[in-house]
Amino acid sequence: MSIRIVLCDDHQIIREGLKSLLEKQKDMVVVGEGQTGHDAIRLTAKTNPNVIVLDVSMPDLNGIGAAQRLHEDYPNLKILALSMHSDQHFVTGMLEAGASGYLLKDCAFSELVNAIRTLMGGGIYISPRLAGNVLKEFAMRANPARKMDRVELSDREKEILQLIAEGHSTKKISATLNISVKTVETHRQHIMQKIGDHNVASLTKYAIREGLTSLES
Numbered sequence: 774m775s776i777r778i779v780l781c782d783d784h785q786i787i788r789e790g791l792k793s794l795l796e797k798q799k800d801m802v803v804v805g806e807g808q809t810g811h812d813a814i815r816l817t818a819k820t821n822p823n824v825i826v827l828d829v830s831m832p833d834l835n836g837i838g839a840a841q842r843l844h845e846d847y848p849n850l851k852i853l854a855l856s857m858h859s860d861q862h863f864v865t866g867m868l869e870a871g872a873s874g875y876l877l878k879d880c881a882f883s884e885l886v887n888a889i890r891t892l893m894g895g896g897i898y899i900s901p902r903l904a905g906n907v908l909k910e911f912a913m914r915a916n917p918a919r920k921m922d923r924v925e926l927s928d929r930e931k932e933i934l935q936l937i938a939e940g941h942s943t944k945k946i947s948a949t950l951n952i953s954v955k956t957v958e959t960h961r962q963h964i965m966q967k968i969g970d971h972n973v974a975s976l977t978k979y980a981i982r983e984g985l986t987s988l989e990s
Contacts, residue, residue, distance in 0.1 A: 776893055779805040779820060781813040781839070782828040782855070787878075791826070794882050801889070810834030814842055817850065824889055827872070829856040829863050832939065833949060835985060837866045838932055844871025851892040855885070862983055864903055874898035924967050931985055933960045938980035 778795060780788045780803055792803045805816035809831050817825060825843065829836040840852050852872040856863060857879075864875050873892045876885060877900045888898040926934065929950075936946045943961070947954045968979050 775800055775802040776824060776889065777802060777804045777820065777822040778889070779803070779807070779813065779816045779822040779825040781807040781810070781816070781825060781831070781836075783808040783831045784828075787828075791885070795886075798886060801886075808832075810836060810839030813839040814846075817843055817847055822850065824851040824853060824892060826853050826855050826885075826889075827867075829854055829858055829867060833936065834932060835935055837863075837870045837985065838928065838935070840867055840870035840872050841928060851889075853888055853892055853898070859900075859903060864899075866983070875903065876900050877903070926964065926967060930960055930964050930967075933957060934964055934976060934980050935985045937961065937964075938977040938985065
């Protein structure tokens with residue numbers, strides 16, 4: 774039986790290239806393609822894939838936010854991050870959200886195939902040059918003193934913070950998330966209170982630092 778794969782990346786040329794290569798594998802088939810985290814959620818519900826390959830930096834809902842929702846709703850789904858970012862906030866963010874693998878986009882195609890098969894076999898796959906730093910990061914996060922310093926934002930607050938950092942107005946965020954302007958403003962105030970910053974520039978820097986957006990997608 775073929776491994777059913779969904780590709781989600783906001784660059785069409787990458788999706789098309791990966792699809793062409795993956796479908797040359799006798800045991801793999803691409804059943805859906807999307808360009809945002811919301812597409813990832815919609816396509817998973819529609820196509821029931823075994824594996825979803827997620828870019829980390831996508832507009833509207835990034836890979837971390839999408840991975841959190843997918844892992845909660847589809848615990849058997851294998852989530853593989855494929856990103857240009859080697860920054861630890863992105864790597865550990867995806868793993869904590871439920872991804873079982875993280876690859877850099879400059880990897881060889883054979884490594885992607887190996888990662889997919891490793892995930893399907895119940896394993897975890899991290900790009901070799903990231904693995905050591907990932908272990909160090911999780912060890913640091915296990916330190917109680919370190920945990921006390923971390924700001925805990927809700928999933929909705931993270932989603933709104935990403936949209937703020939990407940330059941969306943309160944009205945646009947309201948329409949995108951299908952919530953009222955007042956609700957957006959309330960969440961924005963809560964975010965500012967938790968982070969301790971009260972201007973968009975500071976919120977944007979925080980969002981980039983925490984891996985919620987790169988502003989390069």
